[in-house]
Amino acid sequence: MVFVTWEVPAILEGTAVMKKLINAAEDVVTEALQGIEAAHPDLRVDLVNKIVYRGDLPRSGKVGVISGGGSGHEPMHGGFVGLGMLDAACAGEVFTSPVPDQMLAATKLVDGGAGVLHVVKNYTGDVMNFEMGAELAAAETGARVVAVVTDDDVAVQDSTWTAGRRGVGVTVLLEKIAGAAAEQGRSLDEVADVARTVNANGRSMGLALTSCTVPAVGHPTFDLGEDEMELGVGIHGEPGRERIPLAPARDIAALLLEPILADLPFRAGDDVLCFVNGLGGTPLLELYIMFNEVSKILSGHGVRIARSLVGNYITSLDMAGTSVTLLRMDDDLLSLWDAPVKTPALRWGI
Amino acid sequence: MTNGATVEDLREWVRAFARRIESNKDLLTELDAAIGDADHGANMHRGLTAVVAALGDPGLDTPAAVVKKVGMTLVSTVGGASGPLYGTFFLRMGGALGDAQPVPPETLAAALRAGLDGVVARGKAEAGDKTMYDALAPALDALDEALAAGEPWPAAVRAAAAAAEAGRDATTPMTARKGRASYLGERSVGHQDPGAASTALLIASAVDALGADRERSTTTAGAAGDDSAP
Structure with a gap:
């Protein structure tokens, strides 16, 4: 690993160069996923679909819980994959939603026959890409998917005049709590109810x-x-x-x-x-x-x-x-x- | 294409769109930087590059197959909100193209409208929300009106392109009510919507590929390979 520095345009005085522990800007997501795989033997990484998932999947009768979003928010979501929390996490490019193919692949990986909960943060792109992923999964495998969208950021006025409140910190707590409910063997509807309760409170x-x-x-x-x-x-x-x-x-x-x-x-x-x-x-x-x-x-x-x-x-x-x-x-x-x-x-x- | 759109016409429409996206990539990104997250040009360019490559896949020998392939490829490669919206547009359009080859103008217009309905269902946007809808809906209204008035197809497509551009320009004074720009509220006023801008390019590309007043072979499917040059 090397320090890489870039020249920055003169208009950004005071921020001389970007100093990051990276090799190349276009490789940050893939190389971080490779690092997760190397560091955590319990986890598996699908580098093609950019998915972090548990090594013991699918588990028959257990509701699958997946999430995902743009990269750059670590440890969310890949760092929350494991026993009692997420079964899989889809990584998008930095600050860009993952695409439906990724959610389709993750849904198939984690579906043990009891259905799959999608935890989605309320951003226009994330909501639509997860929605399409769920539609593709239903069409392809008949998987039952319920999505719960987090929208806890009080800084945004919630009205019909905006895309609605953003999903932020509550997402972490919801993934832990819904993951525990799934681990206990609760049904998809029950796990989704718990997730909605977390978001609402x-x-x-x-x-x-x-x-x-x-x-x-x-x-x-x-x-x-x-x-x-x-x-x-x-x-x-x-x-x-x-x-x-x-x-x-x-x-x-x-x-x-x-x-x-x-x-x-x-x-x-x-x-x-x-x-x-x-x-x-x-x-x-x-x-x-x-x-x-x-x-x-x-x-x-x-x-x-x-x-x-x-x-x-x-x-x-x-x-x-x-x-x-x-x-x-x-x-x-x-x-x-x-x-x-x-x-x-x-x-x-x- | 007074007799309808062949498979090759539709491929050329998509290739023309890819060229227009490429030459306007920086402009789209600049528009998005003002009220979004500065990636619309890059995302669309990545998607259309993949689409042009996918047009060479085997088995794409019907208009519906080509247009659905475009939709699937955009969904898989664009990301953000534009991927699902443009992807859904082409997927729904492909589903409404029917089996006739070449595709009759009325069928093509109806398929485009099915695509618009898909965008509305996916994005929940309405007129005046400062989105791609504000360019696409007026364009298809103009297309339908021109066809209903008996205008020939090339004139109808040009009317659609003019309406798309007018719709795009009309987004500038609007307050964004959808997508990331909506967080800005009043601060989004004065900026052209990047989605409306790329949609105007999509309709302008239809003029490039489908709207020329030219003699064409009248033709069965696949026999119209004469217009693939830029």
Whole structure:
């Protein structure tokens, strides 16, 4: 592996070169998949269809759970393949939806006769490509597919005037919880119900301190001043609600939590899973500072943190920043969250 | 093609579309950079390159087979939202072409409309959402009107191309309500929709391939190989 540097146009002063641990921009997805295969002997990789899948498939009678999306959000989704979570994940090009052939191939790989759940983030391309993949699978094998679409980003106004809210942090929690339900032997309809419950009870919002740099593009997706941050940013560098001056972590926590709490709304006495996520370029030290601030605000609202997750799980390449997701829990969701999981990125109870 | 579209006419339409996409690749990407994710030109170019290669596959000897192959190839290679939308357009169109060779103009117009219906079913777009629909729907309306008025096919296709371009230009002042551009809301105003722009190229390519006022052999299928040059 070598450091590769590129010249950047003069208009992007201050970002002298793109510095990434890659060989060639066009090979990043394939070579990362090869790395996953080399690192995790439990997993298999189909390099032609760009699918990461469990080595013990299909399992008769178990509902298959697959997801997928553009690359650049690692460990989502390939890092969530394994016992108790996803059966397969389809990797698209960086920030580009995978194509229906991939979802067709993955659906066939994981279908043990009990049907397949597709976990889809609400982006126009992802929704349509998964829909076509499901249609092809139904036509080809008669596979029964149910898709659940995540749309938890409160930064986007949900209305008929937009493509709807984006699927962000809740996707990670949903994949863990629905995966556990499938592992328990629940039916496709039951697994889909659990997945819908997670999406309906979860809300997220993100904040960027820097842009990200797509390898094939070579320069930052957007310009953000040294003293600015983008509130409500999406995971592909989409614009947020507003650009505001840099602020201390306690203020950022409040800026993110207030819209989240008001939207569901979360109420005093609620038990939540509190997920403080890094967008790829922010150290864990800072994420724990964020978690501390978030926990103080939740305590002030009487919202109890029943479970927590802190780390880089749904990222935006090298973007510095964070997102906060709250998921209102009930006993079923708590026991599914606690159930054993063995994937590259989440692992407990094994 | 007053007597209808042969297999070779349809191949030439697709090849003409591929050429127009290639020469407008950077423009499409530039339009997409303003309100989307800056990959429409690259994605369409990748897809149409694969389509042109796939046109050489064996067994593509009917209009329906050619057009369905185009759809499947676009679905598999374009990605994003454009892959399913353009792919569905050609798949549905192929399904409505029937068995007659050459394809009569009325059948071709109806098949194009079946493609539009597929785009609507897939993308849920309506008039004024600032999408490819805003170029495609007026084009097919103009085509139907011209044919109903007894215009010859070449004039009808040219009317469709003019309507597609007008529809494309009309997207500029619209506020996007579908796709990634919709996150921008009011900030999408003032930018031409890249999907409408590539759709105008698709209809213009039909003029290149199908709309010329020229003498043609009247012909059974496969005998019309005289117009494959650019």
